Amino acid sequence: MRMVHTFAGNAALAVEFSRTARDKQRLAVYEDRDRIARDLHDLVIQHLFAIGLGLQGVLPKVVQPEVADTLSGYVDDLDTTIRDVRRTIFSLQESEEVASGLRGRILRTVAGAATVLRFEPSLTMEGPVDSVVSEALGAQLLAVIGEALTNVARHAKATRVDIRVWVDTPARSVTVVILDDGIGPRSDDVPGQGTVNMATRARQAGGIFTLCEGELGGAEITWSAPLNLTS
Numbered sequence: 001m002r003m004v005h006t007f008a009g010n011a012a013l014a015v016e017f018s019r020t021a022r023d024k025q026r027l028a029v030y031e032d033r034d035r036i037a038r039d040l041h042d043l044v045i046q047h048l049f050a051i052g053l054g055l056q057g058v059l060p061k062v063v064q065p066e067v068a069d070t071l072s073g074y075v076d077d078l079d080t081t082i083r084d085v086r087r088t089i090f091s092l093q094e095s096e097e098v099a100s101g102l103r104g105r106i107l108r109t110v111a112g113a114a115t116v117l118r119f120e121p122s123l124t125m126e127g128p129v130d131s132v133v134s135e136a137l138g139a140q141l142l143a144v145i146g147e148a149l150t151n152v153a154r155h156a157k158a159t160r161v162d163i164r165v166w167v168d169t170p171a172r173s174v175t176v177v178i179l180d181d182g183i184g185p186r187s188d189d190v191p192g193q194g195t196v197n198m199a200t201r202a203r204q205a206g207g208i209f210t211l212c213e214g215e216l217g218g219a220e221i222t223w224s225a226p227l228n229l230t231s
């Protein structure tokens with residue numbers, strides 16, 4: 001029995017190690033992609049632009065028409081190249097994995113809410129949201145964000161919503177805070193299905209849910225759960 005126990009313990013450790021190594025690897029890939037996209041944008045495109053402008057500057061001074069034609073051909077080529085580089089930057093930032101991961105789904109949920117809100121919410125995400133939040137926990141998180149934003153649109157009369165999602169790796173938890181600058185919750189509010197559902201989702205995931213007045217004067221929702229929810 002003791003041997004089986006020890007073996008199971010070691011196996012669990014090995015699984016945890018390999019998961020951490022995989023998360024680290026994914027993070028490194030994302031960071032690398034971000035850096036390449038940044039460098040392409042800030043260095044390469046600016047440089048190409050400068051060359052294009054320089055060539056356009058000398059064009060009027062060229063007397064031979066065939067040289068002027070060749071030169072303006074190069075300027076057009078540079079424009080095409082800049083467009084190609086921009087497309088590459090876009091695909092680096094919008095890789096398939098990112099688009100279908102939790103980050104992408106949160107982005108789409110928030111962007112979708114802009115239509116009913118009539119303004120663009122502000123969204124920040126910190127930590128390895130894509131790699132360490134399970135499918136099941138991600139689904140809970142998306143449902144909470146969706147309901148909270150619907151509530152802002154229906155009840156708050158707000159002009160601003162800030163959404164912050166972050167993974168606290170040492171604490172192994174994921175948290176979302178949604179703040180608006182609307183009328184705020186009142187003591188005589190009758191809880192509807194929406195808030196009951198958000199509270200139930202938190203309880204079932206072993207986490208917490210609070211709705212109170214926030215620092216923007218409107219409502220503040222905090223929903224947080226441990227990362228170990230798997231189904």
Ligand SMILES: Nc1ncnc2c1ncn2[C@@H]1O[C@H](COP(=O)(O)OP(=O)(O)OP(=O)(O)O)[C@@H](O)[C@H]1O
Pocket residue numbers: 151152154155156180182183184185186189190191192193194195196218219
């Ligand atoms: N962001 C907010 N700003 C101001 N009041 C809010 C906000 N969110 C919720 N409330 C208040 O809390 C009440 C309860 O919200 P809840 O989501 O539970 O119900 P509901 O939105 O009225 O109905 P539903 O069951 O369809 O969600 C709302 O009726 C509203 O008065």
Ligand SMILES: [Mg+2]
Pocket residue numbers: 147150151192193194195
């Ligand atoms: Mg509601």
